Amino acid sequence: MNAIEPRPGHALAAGTPVVILKKPPEAHCRTPFYLRGVKGEIAEVRGCFRDPSLLAFHKPGLPMRVLYRVRFKQKDVWPNYSGGPNDTVVADIFEHWIDPMPGAKT
Amino acid sequence: MSTSHGTHHHDHDHDHDHDHDHDHGDHGHPHAPPAPDDDDHYDRYEVLLQTAIRQLLDEKGIITADELHRQIDYQDSLTPAIGGKIVAKAWMDPEFKKKLIADPLKTINASFELDITTPLDLVVLENTPQVHNVVVCTLCSCYPRMLLGIPPAWYKSIDYRSRVVVEPRKVLAEFGTHLDDDVEVRVSDSTADLRFLVLPNRPAGTEKMSETELAELVTRDSMIGTALALNPKA
Numbered sequence: 502m503n504a505i506e507p508r509p510g511h512a513l514a515a516g517t518p519v520v521i522l523k524k525p526p527e528a529h530c531r532t533p534f535y536l537r538g539v540k541g542e543i544a545e546v547r548g549c550f551r552d553p554s555l556l557a558f559h560k561p562g563l564p565m566r567v568l569y570r571v572r573f574k575q576k577d578v579w580p581n582y583s584g585g586p587n588d589t590v591v592a593d594i595f596e597h598w599i600d601p602m603p604g605a606k607t
Numbered sequence: 608m609s610t611s612h613g614t615h616h617h618d619h620d621h622d623h624d625h626d627h628d629h630d631h632g633d634h635g636h637p638h639a640p641p642a643p644d645d646d647d648h649y650d651r652y653e654v655l656l657q658t659a660i661r662q663l664l665d666e667k668g669i670i671t672a673d674e675l676h677r678q679i680d681y682q683d684s685l686t687p688a689i690g691g692k693i694v695a696k697a698w699m700d701p702e703f704k705k706k707l708i709a710d711p712l713k714t715i716n717a718s719f720e721l722d723i724t725t726p727l728d729l730v731v732l733e734n735t736p737q738v739h740n741v742v743v744c745t746l747c748s749c750y751p752r753m754l755l756g757i758p759p760a761w762y763k764s765i766d767y768r769s770r771v772v773v774e775p776r777k778v779l780a781e782f783g784t785h786l787d788d789d790v791e792v793r794v795s796d797s798t799a800d801l802r803f804l805v806l807p808n809r810p811a812g813t814e815k816m817s818e819t820e821l822a823e824l825v826t827r828d829s830m831i832g833t834a835l836a837l838n839p840k841a
Contacts, residue, residue, distance in 0.1 A: 504728055504800070531746065531798045531799045532798070533745050533746060533796060533798060535745070535772065536796075547728065547730075547800075547801060548728075550799070550800045553799065553800070568799055568800060568801075570795075570801075578772075579773060582773075583774075584774065584775060584776040584777075584792060585776065585786075585787075585788045585789065585790065585791065585792060586788070586789075587789065587790070587791035587792075588775065588776075588791060588792040588793070588794075589791060589792075589793045589794070590772055590793075590794045590795075590796060591793060591794070591795045591796070592795075592796040592798050593796070593797065593798045593799035593800070593801050594798070594799075595799065
């Protein structure tokens with residue numbers, strides 16, 4: 502394990518409904534385009550990692566960012582999805598790309 | 608670059624390559640951008656870039672040719688056979704499976720006398736009768752190299768990377784993998800610092816097989832999730 506535990510109270514709990522931000526990407530952005538603006542929920546907190554968008558430029562990558570596994574229903578990602586009704590996509594998304602949905606407990 | 612740290616260096620180097628690969632910004636062809644599948648163009652571009660960087664690193668003594676060759680040999684020594692042993696042991700030993708899922712790399716190193724180091728976190732995705740996991744890296748080609756070695760060419764192809772998140776069942780069917788509609792097909796997009804190993808379901812009719820025999824049923828593709836483990840008599 503290389504990740505560092507987030508400080509208590511500084512991470513969204515599993516199950517929190519979230520929406521991925523729709524904003525211009527930083528260089529070496531790790532948030533895929535197809536998930537920007539899509540709603541999902543926190544599947545798992547994976548801990549704090551150095552920020553790859555800074556590491557890519559030989560910076561120390563600080564502050565460290567909380568990395569989540571975020572789960573999306575395929576229907577929410579692709580409205581015309583024709584696979585199974587329970588199918589999902591799970592992606593690794595850093596905290597600065599995530600907004601809790603209005604009314605969600607943080 | 609020391610050998611013990613080589614795995615993650617290579618992983619990251621590769622990721623960056625592929626990001627740039629698909630950054631269609633500045634190739635000096637403003638009027639005729641290459642089609643994404645114009646492999647020739649990228650091959651020429653990448654070979655030149657790679658050669659130039661390699662020569663510079665060698666000239667400056669940052670990474671010598673010897674170190675590079677050692678690293679290539681190390682990468683080539685990693686094969687999916689290691690993953691097969693891990694999966695077979697997890698099928699046989701519930702206690703091992705529990706530890707494997709809780710802390711994959713530590714458990715693997717301890718059980719198989721390996722010394723894998725990486726700044727990435729390895730995550731084991733367990734298939735169940737209700738959930739089938741399949742892994743992709745839509746942004747580049749992230750892959751659990753520290754365990755399975757070099758990824759297959761199709762894993763890095765634009766075709767696989769773009770399609771498997773959109774129409775996973777169709778892609779799986781092309782691999783000969785057909786799943787019931789009520790099974791959740793869960794695509795994991797390996798976008799950041801995690802690397803995934805799928806723990807496939809144990810095939811029926813393997814109750815009497817030994818761990819060594821079971822390991823033979825575990826294909827590379829079954830650990831990526833595009834296939835199931837082999838049937839014993841197939």
